[in-house]
Amino acid sequence: MKQSIFCPICKLGDEEKVSYTSGEGSVTYKCARCGRFTITRTAEATAEDKNLSSKITAWIKEHNERGDDCPKITSDTLENVEKNIPDYSPMQKQLILLKNIERRSSYPGHTVVLTPKFDYPLSWAIGEEEFYYYVNSLVERGFLKRTDNYIIEEEKPSSLSVVITPKGWSYLDENSKKAVISDQVFVAMSFSPSLKSSWENGIRPAIIEAGYRPYRVDVEPHIDRIDAKIITEIKNSRFLVADVTEQKQGVYFEAGFALGLGIPVIWCVKKDDLDNVHFDTRQYNHIVWESDKDLRENLYYLICSVIGKY
Ligand SMILES: [Zn+2]
Structure with a gap:
């Protein structure tokens, strides 16, 4: 007899819909509801015994939908997601679903x-019923149109087809900068080879760990040629990380531009360059770091406490 397989997170138990591969100290699951994730054996044991908050399934699915790297779940992740992700309001959940x-x-x-049984976490709902409610609300508000031949009596179909209306697209445009849906973080820093490791082992992983998506242009910006792309990407970001080490003018420009738009800026500088920091920005607290590890830990901590884990 085949043993049945359960997803340790959402408890979906269906051999065709849940599969796993065992690794060293961890297991990688593929669940039709959550998506792909890797979980440590310790966290798996913790998760199996209790009913986890639906936020964790939604959080894993969100990573999958965004096409991020396969999320890694440790016991800390389980706790952090539960604690640091706010309870979204019904209006926020509808925006997230849209x-x-x-x-x-x-x-x-x-x-x-959409398949409600598997897709309800797209709206951060606790289950199918809440999900139907948000789909219907979006239809009633004119942001979505049902394109299946649904029968009104059949309130809870096993799958439903929707299309975003013009009104829905403009609603998305108007709200594109809302914190609940923008997860981008603009990184302004020097591109010199000496700081390559600070980006790869400090800033980038700290932002990802906090649940955001770092965005860095891949060429050194010039103060005399700030291109439209940079301006647009700063506008689309939830906050900006400015590492002023090496004192590049472009970094100051980008940070100043963000501040002018009311976008939060987190300042960082390498300790041996602290004395050179531009006078006008010394009023802001800087993360003063000595190693990549320093930078990574302090930046992660500051993002979580100032902006909040996403
Ligand atoms: Zn699952």
Whole structure:
């Protein structure tokens, strides 16, 4: 007899919908509801015994939908997600759901098929019933249109097809900078080879660990040629990390631009360069770091306490 397989997170138990591969000290699951994730054996044992908050499933699914690296779940992750992710309001959940449908739309007018049993975490709902409620609300508000031949009596179909309306697209545009759906963090820093490791082993992992998506242009910005792309990406970011080590003008420009838009800026500088920090920005607290590890830990801590874990 085949042993049945359960997802340790959402408890979906269906041999065709849940599979896993064992690794050293951890297991990688593929669950139709959560998506792909790797979980340590310790966290798996903890998770199996209790009913986890639906936030964890939603958090894993979100990573999968965004096409991020396969999320790694440790016991700390379970605790952090539960503690640091706020309880979204019904309006925020509808916006998040609409955003997820946008992500699944290949083009405007594209019909997206949703399977409530597996897709309810797209709205950070606790279950299918709450999910139906948000889909219906979005339809009633005119942001979504059902494209299946649904029968009104059948309130809870096993799958439903929707398309984003023009009104829905403009609602997404108006709200594109809302904290709940923007997860981008603009990173302004020097591109010199001596700071390559600070980016790769300090700033980048700290931002990802806090649940955000770091964005860094891949060329050194010039003060006399700030291109439209940079301006747009700063505008689309939830906050900006400015590492002023090596005192590049472009970094100061980008940070100043963000401040002018009311976008939070987290300042960092390497200890041996602290004395050279531009006079006008000394009023702001800087993360003063000596090693990549320093930078990574302090930046992670500051993001979580100042901006909040995403
Ligand atoms: Zn699952």
